[in-house]
Amino acid sequence: MSPPPPTPFKPALLVVDLQEDFCPPSGALPVPNARDVIAPVNQLLSYPFALKLATKDWHPPSHVSFAANHAGSPPPFVSTTTIEHPLSAAHRYTTTLWPVHCVQHTRGSEFAAGFDCAKVDGTVHKGVDPRVEMYSAFCDPFRWTEAGAVSASGLEQRLKALAITDVYVVGLAMDYCVKATAEDAVAFGFRTWVVRDGTRAVGGEEGARKAEEEMVAKGIRVVSLGDESLGWVEALEASP
Template sequence: MANGARDTHTPFVPALIVVDVQEDFCPPNGALAVPTGRAVAAPINTLLTLPFALKIATKDFHPPSHISFASNHAAPDNVPFASSVTIVNPLNAAETYSTRLWPVHCVQGTPGAQLIPELDTARLDGVVEKGMDARVEMYSAFADPFRAPCVASSSLEQRLRDRGVTDVFVVGLAMDYCVRYTAEDAVERGWRTWVVEEGTRAVDAGNWDGVQREMEGRGISFVKMDGEEVGRVRALEAEGAQKVKSD
């Protein structure tokens, strides 16, 4: 479902998904540091003050044996960032996909897997962990890419449905991987989906424009902190206050 102009009388129940704002994705010491990644904390914290119906953070939470780690593959095809691997669905050998190999990152129980301290976690409603099945990559916070059948999924979809969410706002790290695939899965599952530009950064910043066009082609809209859609979330607070006053 593509985003577009809406009747202002239709339901608007927005959720905020804060994707993988973890130590290993942030300078200066992250194992897979996204350039200027730590800078997303300030705009995200501003968004967290707004009256979203649900505010969920996600975390990569890999076992040491995870298939995306270059060190778990044989040389010479195990160079982080440069090499790739074909992953076979462990439940259906006919289904495969190729993914980039990464440095070891966000391993369960390590400091690199923690949300950064700059993030205002007290305003979150919960944290969803992903990437825990060593056999599959899971960029999306909803599920791995396999469909016949899916191998690993999280509780995110059910949490959104339980709250009656209509619109999903996505921020975090990184725009061209986990933010992208989380947003694409949100659209696929029927939600109007928005990426707030100031709240994300890309691994490959030079590819931003191309990735954005591809995401927009799938029905995702890119918006600004001072734009109409975020403004609509802000307005919910005033609407709520007015309702209380009238009651």
């Protein structure tokens, strides 16, 4: 007999960046086999999560992460840039430069075809400040420095206002935005789960393996469809 869920148990589902620009064959920044996650994600959307949210990369054309916005247009994927906190130059981090992708109001920023986004309760926009990268659906990396966040979505407050205890994360990509979102979720005090079937990595199988190891080391549970923890969510339908 499976163990009962923890008490209290009020789960939310976060579908991260399931957008056309991350899907082959036409996406500007395609994640290998990204469209394979659509069916598992739609299955999870049929479960009675207390809250279901989808995120979107929602970049202005001038975003700092676009290789095309840097002198000489360095090659994406293999080039980096250093980002300084606008109010504190002592705080900085290095980030990968990417092709132009998920620009606000473009076709590439739309949810992937076949994703049943009508079942989500709302959309969280991320990466909207052109000065900083924001892989996480919660905030940019400066949140964890003395300087504080430059851009935050309000997701932490939204989840806590509803007394959410557990956050399940799926979407794109496992080794970047899914991982960053899950790491912030656990840092903010939520029990955090990543469902393998509902995510794929930019770095393919090796990228997924490395991301999983790093997440597990931080206390994130990485599970598959059929895991008992998802059975707890399904069983909520029978709860009074």
